[in-house]
Amino acid sequence: MIKRAGLKLAFNTLFVKLMVSFLCVIVLLASCNLFAYLYLSRKLYKEIVRYNELGMKQTVDSYENQFRMTQTMLISLMRSDRWTVNLEILNRVKDNNRYDILPEVKENLAALYTNPFLHLDNFILIFRKAGYVLEKEGTSSIEDMFGKYYASTDYPPEYWAQSTAGSTFMQVLPVSDFQEHSMGQTRPKGPLMPIWFKAASYGDVYGLLLVNPQRLYAAYGQSGDSTFSIWDREGAMLFASSPTGDMRSPVPLQRDTYHERKGNFFYFYKKGADTGFTYERVVPIASIAAEMMRLNVLLVSLLSAAVAVAIVTSVLFSLRLNHPLSRLIAMLERKSAAAEPISNIREYAILSDRMSSILQTNERIRTDLDRKNTLVQQYAYTNKVKNIPMAPNLADIEQLVQSNRPFAAVLYEIVFKNPELAYESKMLMLRKLIHNLFSPRDGVTLPIEQNRLMSLIFDPDSQSDLVQTLETLKQLLLADDYLYLTIAVSPVYPAHTSFTEAYGQLSELLSERKLNGDTQIITGPRASLSNASRLKLTAGEDLHTLLMNGNENAVLEWVDRQLDVLKRKDAAVREYRAFARGAAEQVEITLAKLNMRARTEMLLEIEKIGRLYNVKQYQDWFRELIRPALVVLAERSVTKDPIASFVLDYMENHYCEDINLDAIADKLNLTPGYLSGYFKEKVGINFSDHLNELRINKAKALLMNLELRIADVAGYVGYQNVNSFIRMFKRCSGVTPGEYRKALPPPAQRSDASNL
Structure with missing residues (x-):
């Protein structure tokens, strides 16, 4: 029959393995049931008591090891000289401002509260001298920490402000219920077991470990109907697994392990x-009787199962095929390779090996895709902020953007005071610091420009909450005098607000910074700049006249006066930059009129304006701008051409008339082509x-007078046809005279500028 079935009697074939396994199981079941019935039926009651004693010993050993491990790790930490020095510095942080070591201590x-074996809810350092605490969420006062975030009726803030560790290194305190009071609501934190210790060998610095006793009991306690409790040396209850009237204060033990029966309960002590x-476990006698009944039922069931196995041998033989197959299916459902071979049967071993290889390859691909998805999400947010349209084949990327939730935005503009040095590593460290500050929140930090970062925080509490976090960043940057930040903080936007709109508003806020080299946090337009924001300093004809006169002292005195006006009016940085650009444009115009365009590119370095952060730097920049221009003008005056000067002067004095090249050539006795x-x-x-440019510049000055019609202005500057004037004005200026007039500032602003 075996030959007809085509089966080979090799030991590692599926047929032989199944047959041998089946026979072994039948023999084992019969033997175990017979032994259990003969042996356990006589000693069942003693074994149950012994089982509880062994369970008690295991639980006590686990708890003792837990407290010993906690003490060992604390002692190891305190023996670190670095730890001791850092705590001493932080205890006097109000004097030394060494906030930069906070991340290291955190x-x-x-390293302790994230250790899963310690079951800690938090690790809190209490600096009594400085009056604050440091924990996983950051810093706060002692009153706020134990009055708001970890409030307990058993341990008020005064307790932690005055309590000492006593003569022991580590003091375990009774469990108490803690709550968090914030935003007008109370959120229970559950029961916690405080462990109090002195965090440094000297100095008024204490440590507090908040252990989750429920997790600890779930890890080490025994299941069932029993109640477990811990009592200290003085007989005070430290922890009870459940509130019950069956607990009683343990009597002093004559030996390490003891049990007794009182009433309807067994009491086990160790x-x-x-x-x-002293560890106590209370087990109801009814529970032990129930266990005995369950064991008797189990014995009967095992005997019945042994008989059933003999009857349904053929059925079990078929079911034996299901076990390796189910493991293979489970491996596919988990999408992870098996930690060990599924079976030593050759057929299943081959399947398991192939599937493990496929799943490992799939896991590598998934990890790589997760990393790329993070980059794609950042790309999607950046495109959403800058409103860059997606290609049709990339439209699905927008699904990664959370655009249906309230959010707040923070825009950072980073300026390095010495741009010639390489700051790539500093930029990466700064970005990592900002990311870590907002990491507990739901948000993302994006590089927007070469010197700009933007954080999007979803479902924030309030703008003031973000400002408080950013104040921490500002304090951390106080020691870094090689850079400064301008930080614009938005209010909380509703869900329908676009990221592009938020970016535009924050970009406007960046220009509200004051002229200094400090990191500034801006939450809105400064009220003190209401006058300065209307300031429109222009160089105009005053600077042109001073340049043409060639008096360097007069030009620089005029520049210093304008900068002093800006300073007295508390102008924003944008006002300084606008004035500097206007002056640079006027210098360029003055040189261009004298055919010195090639020299202007060497004189004007407008991009340097963005790196100036005090008035002295602006004064130096103006001197670098103006002195070379005056040198060029002086050289030009020496080699001034008489014919060209005559033509320029004639055009300057008669531009409003109908002049042409023929008439001027006739006055010079020259042919028009030669001239x-x-x-x-x-x-x-x-x-x-040149004539059109001269007339258009004169027209711009006349357009500031709103009482003049455009046709009148055209006639005053020499255009008899108003349409010709409009076309020429748009060709030279890019806009029509009407559009130019609409873009002019209000009269009040022009009067301020004229006064300057």
Whole structure:
């Protein structure tokens, strides 16, 4: 029959393995049931008591090891010289402002409270001298920490402000219920077991470990109907697994382990070898009787199962095939490779090996996709902020953007005071610091420009909450004098607000910073700048006249006066930059009129304005701008051409008349063609282009008078046809005269500028 079935009798084949396993199971079940019935039926009651004693011993050993491990880790931490020095510095942080070591100490705390074997809810350092605490969420006062965030009727703030560790290194205190009071609401934190210790060998610094006793009991306690409690050396209850009237204060133990029966309960006691605590377990007698009944039922069931196995041998033989297959299916459902071979059967071993290889490859691909999805999400947010349209084949990327939740935005503009140095590593550290500050929140930090970062925080509490976090960042940057930040903080936007709109508003707020080299946090337009924001300093004809006179002292005195006006009016940085650009443009215009365009590119370095952060730097920048220009003007005055000067002067005095090249050539006894080429060579611009440029510049000044019509202005500057004037004005200026007039500032602003 075996030959007809085509089965091979090799030991590692599926058929032989199933047959041998089946027979072994039948023999084992029969033997176990017979032994259990003969042996356990006689000693069942003693074994149940012994079982409780062994369980009690295991639980006590686990708790003792837990307290010993906690003490060992604390002692190891305190023996660190670095830890001791850091605590001493932080205890006097109000004097030394050494907030930069907070992250390092928080990492030391995190090494303990993130240890899953310690079952800690928090690790709190209490600096009594400085009057604050440090924990995983940051810093706060002692009153706020134990009056708001970890409030307990058993342990008010005064307790932690005055209590000492006593003669012991580590003091375990009774469990108490803690709550958090914030935003007008009370949120229970559940029962916690405080462990109080002195965090440094000297100085008024204490540590507090908040242990979750329920998790600890779930890890070490026994299941069932029993009640478990811990008592200290003085007989005070430290912890009880459940409130019950069956507990009673343990009597002094004559030996380490003891049990007794009182009424309807068994009391099991054991004394901790290291802590001296007394551990108590109360087991109802009814529970033990129920266990006995369950064991008797189990014995009968095992005997019945042994008989059933013999009857349904053929059924179990078929079911044996299901076990390796179910493990293979489970491995596919978990999408993870098996930790060990599924079976030593050759057929299943081959399947398991192939599937494990496929799943491992799939896991590597998934990890790589997760990393790329993070980059894609950042790309999607950046495109959403800048309103860059997605390609049709990338439209699904927008689903990664959370655009249906209230949010707040923070825009950072970073300026390095010495741009010639390489600050790539500093930039990365700054970005990591900002990310860590907002990491507990639901948000993302994006690089927007080369020197700009933007944080989007979803469902924030309030703008003031963000400002408080950013104040911490500002304090951490006080020691870094090589850079400064301008931080614009938005209010909480509703869900329908676009990221692009938020970015535009924050970009406007960045220009509200004051002129200094400090990090500034801006939450809105400064009221003190209501006058300065209307300030429109322009160089205009005053600077042109001073440049043409060639008096360096007069020009620089004029510049210093304008900068002093800006300073007295508490102007924003944008006002300084606008004035500097206006002055640079006027210098360029003055040089251009004298055919010195090639020299202006060497003189004007407008991009340097963005790195100036005090008035002295602006004064130096103006001197670098103006002194070379005056040198060039002086050289030009020495080599001034008489024919070109005559033509320029004539155009300046008669631009409002109907003048042309023929008339001026006749006055000089020259042919128009010769004069045209000569003028272009000396001045660098065609006669007609220069005349139109001169007339349009004069027209711009006249357009500031709103009582003049555009047709009147056209006639005053020499255009008899108003349409020709409009076309020429738009060609030179890019806008029509009407559009130019609408873009002019209100009269009050122009009067301020004229006074300057």
